Amino acid sequence: MSESKCPFHGSTTKPTVGTENTDWWPNQLNIDILRQHDSKSNPIPEVDYRENVKKLDIEAVKADVKTMLKDSKDWWPADWGHYGPFFIRMTWHAAGTYRTGDGRGGAATGAQRFAPLNSWPDNGNLDKARRLLWPIKEKYGNMLSWADLLVLVGNVAIEDMGGPNHGTVLGREDIWHPEKDIYWGAEDEWLGDNRYGETRQSLENPLAAVQMGLIYVNPEGPNSNPDPALSAQDIRETFKRMAMNDEETAALTAGGHTFGKAHGAGDAGFVEAEPEGAPVEMMGLGWNNKHASGVGVDAITSGIEGPWTTNPTQWDMGYLELLFKYEWELKKSPAGAWQWHPMDCAEEDMVPQVDGSDVKVLPMMTTADMGMKVDPIYNKICQRFLANPDEFGETFAKAWFKLLHRDMGPKTNYIAGDFKDVNYIWQDPTPIGKILTSSEEDAVRNALVNSGLSVQEMVNTAWASASTFRGSDNRGGANGARIRLQPQKDWDVNKPEELSKVLAAYEQIAAEQGTSVADVIVIGGAVGIEQAGGEKVEVTTGRGDATQEDTDADSFNLLKPRACGFRNYSEKEFAVSPEEIMLDKAQLLGLNPVEMTLLIGGLRAMGISHSGDGVWTDGTLDNSWFKTLLSMDVNWDTTGYNSYVASDRATGAEVRTASRTDLVLGSNSELRAIAEVYAQDDNNDKFISDFIKAWNKVMNADRFDLR
Secondary structure, three states: OOOOOOOOOOOOOOOOOOOOOOOOOOOOOHHHHHOOOHHOOOOOOOOOOHHHHHHOOHHHHHHHHHHOOOOOOOOOOOOOOOOHHHHHHHHHHHOOOOOOOOOOOOOOOOOOOOHHHHOOHHHHHHHHHHHHHHHHHHHHHHHHHHHHHHHHHHHHHHHHHHOOOOOOOOOOOOOOOOOOOOOOOOOOOOOOOOOOOOOOOEEEEOOOOOOOOOOOOOOOOOOOHOOOHHHHHHHHHHHHHHOOHHHHHHHHHHHHHOOEEOEEOOOEEEEEEEHHHOOOOOOOOOOEOOOOOOHHOOOOOOOOOOOOOOOOOOOOOOOHHHHHHOOEEEEEEOOOHHHEEOOOOOOHEEEEOOOOOOOOOOOOOOOHHHHHHHHHHHHHHHHHHHOHHHHHHHHHHHHHHHHHHHHHHHHHOOOOEEEOOOOOOOOOOOOOOOOOOHHHHHHHHHHHHHHOOOOHHHHHHHHHHHOOEEEOOOOOOOEEHHHHHOOOOOOOOHHHHHHHHHHHHHHHHHHHHHHOHHHHHHHHHHHHHHHHHHHOOOOOOOOEEEHHHHHHHHHHHHHOEEEHHHHHHHHHOOOOOHHHHHHHHHHOOOHHHHHHHHHHHHHOOOOOOOOOOOOOOOOOOOOOHHHHHHHOEEEEEEEEEOOEEEEOOOOOOOOEEEHHHHHHHHOOOOHHHHHHHHOHHHHHHHHHHHHHHHHHHHHHHHHHHHO
């Protein structure tokens, strides 16, 4: 009898752990990032928070917060009877995840409520802070988001302890599930730091923190090496990636550490699992501490132990005074962490114990604090602050306001609050433009039709301008027409020579028609699409033109696309695939999988491709590009990084080329399913209509005034 064999074909893949699709095929493109913040998770989709918050009695909320700050609870007692420092830390850590590389992180979504942030080592015991806030959130309900409350409470704490403050902007909307697709680093262990190139300055982009699970730097020094000079290097690089200069960094460090203490009363081994790893009976709390009482004088958080100043619940110059008054010696905390204590500390500089007893303790400094003294640049700034308390206070207030609000974008996105009406360059100020009448818009359209510009030139310029938008921090976009300014006008991806020609024509039209270049750019894209496809493209006007003086060139250069799958552009070969970079950009633009597919297919159909790959049709906006993509008349072969050629099956002749971002729409099963819909004979009109909707979504992404 012959041996029985399995009739199924063998597979070259094997699962790693588990049997989900990603276990079997770990290299398959995962488009889940485009489903982030799915509305199905939102229990209150009917609530218009941006309208509700306008009606909020912010002074009543602040009064309730101030009462809470002094209402010490037995289950988590307030140090010195005031929770202020605790909540400043919570607010700092809610906002402090922001990084300029991709604009992600920050306080704008209330993400600290979810993993991984709710369980990061650096966020130890902040779960208690959010529980203390629950009665206030419970009271104000849909009038006050968690995201706004997490920011507001830190500002109220500073105000209540006599500190300088520029107020709080309200209008952040909560998310309802973890942002699982944000890249926080490749390390698979807490405090891992496999994120550097040859030096500590070659930190992997877009990361800002020095180790997995930290907000900024390791307070003990790089990898717990207590070297203040090396720590200062880490601080400078990390805070730069947080959009802070040296002066802002020094002010934030000195101002923030004017309040409160660090906690490391015993062996860290007494601390149990973080919230996401804690047993169900902990009810979402983590870091249960078995050291003595586990709270108050026995609390363990960072492992460093002690206050920074003699009066930790009031704003004063104590931090800088003590830092420069004493020589400091390196010691170990009760938890075994490196920290620094003043030598021969005077009695008047000793600090009362947190429980209100007569016991006094030494102040301390972390290695990061000592970096402010050792580094010559930080030292000079801090000495100046020490001699000029008012300047110190104002610099801190400005830097703190920037820290909390950088990810909210321009002031047009500010809804309510008690903030000062001041303009800062980091808000990307742009004047309000003129809303055109129908006849005025028609005049601009006619001028564009007669300008001699091609469909590709008009469409490409509009896309290049609008697609700089990042929903992560609400920066970029078509409003302001910054594509005509440094640095954007010289980006290689924008074809500077062609762009210069187009902008010259647009500026003339804008001057003659009395409108902004920004609106002409967007109307130009609409006219180009109409010429390619015939269907009317509605345009919303009212954009203004920014000036070079109101444009931080270095900051805007961070928006530069080093690869753009929508335009088939890549400046080099990257460690991640072009299609993964494309997904990342699509998510920043707020696109879903259907919209991304539509835009790529439509742009290619109109001949938009920096490399020339993927241009297979005659420039008409119709579904023939998708039909060609899905055709079985050719074989595709790779010819290099991100380069493919199709050969006619019958003749062997090479008939077209493509990139990975073209072919992934046919090779990925989810994206192919979408492409097939739009390639159907009966869906050509639907394709054009849906493409225009997706196009206008990008064109208007930065129009916060339309929301």
